[in-house]
Amino acid sequence: MKETDAVETGQYLTFKIGEEIFALEVSQVREVLDMSRITRVPRAPDFMRGVINVRGSVVPVVDLRLKFGLTRTESTVDTRIVVMEINLDGESTVLGALADSVDEVIELEPAHIENPPRIGMRWRTEFIKGIGKRDDKFIILLDIDRVFSTDELALVADVESAGADIDLEAPSEFQPQPHQHKGAAEMIDR
Amino acid sequence: MDNHKMVYREEAFELLVDLETALLELEETPEDEELIGRVFRSLHTIKGSGAMFGYEDVAAFTHEIEAVYEQVRDGRLTVARDLVSLSLSACDLIRKMVAEEDLDTTHAAEMMGRFREFLPEGAATDRPGDAAAPFTPLRTxxxxxxxxxxxxxxxxxxxxxxxxxxxxxxxxxxxxxxxxxxxxxxxxxxxxxxxxxxxxxxxxxxxxxxxxxxxxxxxxxxxxxxxxxxxxxxxxxxxxxxxxxxxxxxxxxxxxxxxxxxxxxxxxxxxxxxxxxxxxxxxxxVSSIRVPADKLDTLVNLVGELVTVQANLSRKGGMSDDPELLAISEEVERLITSLRENAMSLRMLPIGSTFQKFRRLVRDLAEELGKEAAMTTSGADTELDKTVIDQLNDPLVHIIRNEIDHGIEPPHVREALGKPRQGTIHLSAAHSGAKVLIRISGDGAGLDTDAIRARAIERNLIPPDMELEEDELHNLIFSPGFSTAKRVTDVSGRGVGMDVVKRRIEALHGKVEIESRRGQGAAITLSLPLTLAIIDGLLVRIGTTHFVLPLSAVEECLELNREEANQSRDRGMMRYRDRMIIYLGLREFFGIDGEPPAIERVVVSDIGGEKIGFGLDQVIGHHQTVIKPLGRIYRDIQGVSGATILGDGSVSLILDVHQIFQSMEGQGGKEDSAEKH
Incomplete structure (x- = not known):
């Protein structure tokens, strides 16, 4: 796969939510844990599933499926908690995210990462840094800081109601549309 | 070099505090040579190390003050009130200089001029480091x-x-x-x-x-x-x-x-x-080491984790039949207990340093308000967790301000009442079990219950025809937006005093109590936990979820049978010692599924004089609770103040009863609950 050394190759952890493959920069990932007992925090939004004990520290766990407007993550043998370090309003904080399964660590060259298309996506484009392509599969690179920015936490109800009527379990129908590429930032401004 | 500057800064701030203390004591006993020596030494050190670390302005400025105190030391000048006042404002200025705040240089120059006026003709010098005022010659x-x-x-x-x-x-x-x-x-x-x-x-x-x-x-x-x-x-x-x-x-x-x-x-x-x-x-x-506070915090956190692990080990040890494992687990428990006590004691500071700051406050405020007041202290060596001390400052300032502003009468009024002209404010600290009691008492007028009543009615805090006991009236001053000051001074009376004090103290898991006798004075007692990192908690269960209630918030545990519980739930009230109090089923409040048990337990809390019963399934018992933050994304969640890890490794939430109560009030659940039946 390696074509050139001139550009920096990023390492990404891939995980699945439904049939979709997502990726996070490994520098943001602290560890991957098996599913454990989550203590629910009452009166919190549903996607904030609760807190777990990570070697003596209390770490909040969020359900990315709920966050993305899908159904609640059911616990299976493949379910994992991805513990990551995210930046909330300039403050670094540790958070666990539920994933249906965690796959592997891959390398992606910038040449293989494209900007997210403006339309034809069922994922909110502002959460996406780019689309990676590997073995004919598309990998969605998450802008995880943005997913959990405080504004987004406040908008939780909107996301939930907006996502409710999407056919959740269907495989992704996403098609890249190279001629419509625009910078991600521009789209967010819209 | 920056590191050294920081050390200098810290030292200078400490020296300034010491200097202020010495100055205030000197005002009372102007002849005390020991004190004069202390003032002089502090000044000299500030000056000398200031010059060494590049704080030329500090050195030059302090030099002028030092020259004056040299006169004092040599017996050519007696310390009077004006000199102490000037020196105290000079301390403030030095503090600003050391903190490298922007400041008005003309102010410093003017102050230096005022210090020079204390010097005899020709004694002042311009060169720091050269103490020119002639000494009483010692023998060569x-x-x-x-x-x-x-x-x-x-x-x-x-x-x-x-x-x-x-x-x-x-x-x-x-x-x-x-x-x-x-x-x-x-x-x-x-x-x-x-x-x-x-x-x-x-x-x-x-x-x-x-x-x-x-x-x-x-x-x-x-x-x-x-x-x-x-x-x-x-x-x-x-x-x-x-x-x-x-x-x-x-x-x-x-x-x-x-x-x-x-x-x-x-x-x-x-x-x-x-x-x-x-x-x-x-x-x-008396050798000591300076350690950054965050290193100590890390240590305490690690010890907290050890406590959790040890709880797990003890549980496993207790379950197994292996006597050797049990012995080891007991040994570890013993060691960790003493390690924890040690780690906690590292963060303990005597409260005296805080008390000293208030001496200055009392003096300045009294002067500003044309009153005479002195502060006395006791128990200054009582130790408290550093975090508690840090957060105690503002509440104490409010209380002392209030006492001087509203409590202590002007000197002529006091004389007419047969009291000494000078009012006294006494600050004391003492241990009482796992609590520290801090008491602020003054021999002023005490609380004016008529004024409180009138004000509370005016502010719609109570209905005009409501009968209240003396102490209930006193507690009204802790209500939000309450202020009895007839005029707004810049000292107190903005109406943000006592309710803030109460909230702050309760946030520290502490309590505020007030006693007052008309015409004789008032006393406010703060009772605070020794530390914030570990609290005494009551472990309770609702369904399969465990919660910890701070023991400080627990007054009594009761039982209700199903019928009583259902009635209470419907009415939002329950019977408690021949009166009705607010009842809140935590199962409903937290939306926990499942059937409540036949016998429901109720934990009764006292929240600002208001009793409230929390319904739950089971009271498990006392739990040494290591407090962990819940994480940023949960900061807006009401009713939960943190989390702790139980012996089996699961996480349990620590309830904040005040917040639960407040969020109930917000939903209009209060109504006539304060009424007696």
Missing amino acids: RTYRIRFHPHPGLFAAGANPALIIDEIRGLGDCEVVAHFQDVPPLDELDPEACRLSWDLILQTDRGENAIRDAFIFVADTSDLEIQAMDAGPNPKDGPTDFRRIGEILLERGDITPEALDDALSEQARELAVDRRAERRISEIGV
Whole structure:
């Protein structure tokens, strides 16, 4: 796969939510844990599933499926908690995210990462840094800081109601549309 | 160098606090030489190290003050109130200079001018480091000084050449430098000091002046100061040799009176020197290390984790049949308990340092309001967790302000009432079990219950026809938006006082109580937990979820049968000791599924005088709770203040009963609940 050394190759952890493959920069990932007992925090939004004990520290766990407007993550043998370090309003904080399964660590060259298309996506484009392509599969690179920015936490109800009527379990129908590429930032401004 | 600057800063702030304390005490006992010495030493250290670390403005400014206190020390000037006031504002200015805040240089210059007015004509000097005001001349003596710096001297930011110059300024001085330790050029480390010096100094300033010059290098060098013409030690008893005085007397060179004078002077000097020596050796014994607070926090966190792991180990040990494992687990438990106590004690600070700050506050406020007030303290050595002390400052300021503003009467009123002109505010601290009681009492007017009542009605806090007990009226001052000040002063009376105090103290898991007797004074007692990192909790269960209630919030545990519980739930009220109190089923509040048990437990809490019963399934028991933050994304969640890890490794939430109560009030659940039945 390696074509050139001139550009920096990023390492990404891939995980699945439904049939979709997502990726996070490994520098943001602290560890991957098996599913454990989550203590629910009452009166919190549903996607904030609760807190777990990570070697003596209390770490909040969020359900990315709920966050993305899908159904609640059911616990299976493949379910994992991805513990990551995210930046909330300039403050670094540790958070666990539920994933249906965690796959592997891959390398992606910038040449293989494209900007997210403006339309034809069922994922909110502002959460996406780019689309990676590997073995004919598309990998969605998450802008995880943005997913959990405080504004987004406040908008939780909107996301939930907006996502409710999407056919959740269907495989992704996403098609890249190279001629419509625009910078991600521009789209967010819209 | 930045690191050194920071150390200097911290030290300077401490010295300033000490200086303020000394000044305030000096105001009361202006003749106390010990205090004058303390003021002088603090000033000298601030000045000297200021110059060394590049705070030229601090050095120049402090020099003027030092010159004035030199006059005081030499008995040419007595300390009066105006000088103390001026010195205190000077402390503020120095503090700003050290903090490198932007400040008005004309203000500093003007203040320096006012200090100069205390000096006799021609005594002021412009060159810091040269104390020009003439000393009461001590006898000129010759000292041999051996100054042997450690190689790390330069790293500490000291310049030996400046020190030697300072010594030279004290009198006739011969300097011999020793080069024998200096290595060949190719081995020379320019950052290590390899020189040492012998100095022969003739001076009338005494040994202390010499020691002062070396004060900043005392830790990084070996210093020997020897008076070469030291007289015989009177304690040595009679000797066979005839003393020089006797010889002189025999020869008729001096009169017996002159001899006695000279001898007693010599004895006095020796005593002074010894005292200084003793002080220096005392400093050596009480050694302490400065550690950044966050390192201590990390340590306490780690110990907290150990406690959790140990709880798990004990549980496993208790379940297994292996006596060896049980023995080990018990041993670990014992060790961790003492480790925890030790780690906690590291964060404990005496509350005295906070008390001292208030002396100044009382003085300034009383002056501003045209009242006379003094502060007395007791129990200043009571220790409290640093985080608690830090958060105690603002509430105490509010309380003291209130007491001076509303409590203490103006001097003429006090005299008319047969009280001493000067009001007294007493701050005390004492341990009481796992709590610390801090009591602020004043001998002022006490709470004006009529005014409180009128105000509460005006503010719609109570209905006009409501009958209230004395102490219920007193507690109204803790209501939000309450203020009885007839006029708004910039001291208090903005209506943000006491309710904020109450909230802050409760956030610290503490309680506020008030006692007042009309015309005789009021006292506010804060009871606080020793530490915030670990609290005593009550472990409870609702369905399969465990929660921890802070034990400080628990007043009583009761039982309700199903029928009573259902009734209470419907009405939002329950019967408690012949009266009705608010009832809140936590199962419903937290939306926990499942059937409640046949017998429901109720934990009764007292929240600001209001009793409230929390319905739950089971009370499990006492739990030493290591508090963990819940994480940023949960910061807006009401009713939960943190989390803790139970022995089995699961996470349990710590309930914040005040917040639960407030969020209930927000939903309009309060109604007539305060009414008695």
